[in-house]
Amino acid sequence: MSKVQAKILCFVDNGLRQPGDIFEYSGPPNKNVELLDGSWNNVISESTVTVIEATKRKLGRPKMTKDTDGA
Helix, strand or coil, X not given: CEEEEECCCEEECCEEECCXXXXXXXXXXXXXXXXXXXXXXXXXXXXXXXCCCCCCCCCCCCCCCCCCCCC
């Protein structure tokens, strides 16, 4: 994780950052923050991305049941 400083009022890492705030950041390059140590190449290599496979929902009408048959 690298230290960055917020340039403007922005929302980064689930937090509202005021201009001048210094905090740790491990995400992709962001033009709203200024990197204080290292380079963006190091930040990208340190961060890990987790991919969550979502289950796909079938589209269309629901099956007819006792509750949905209109009787």
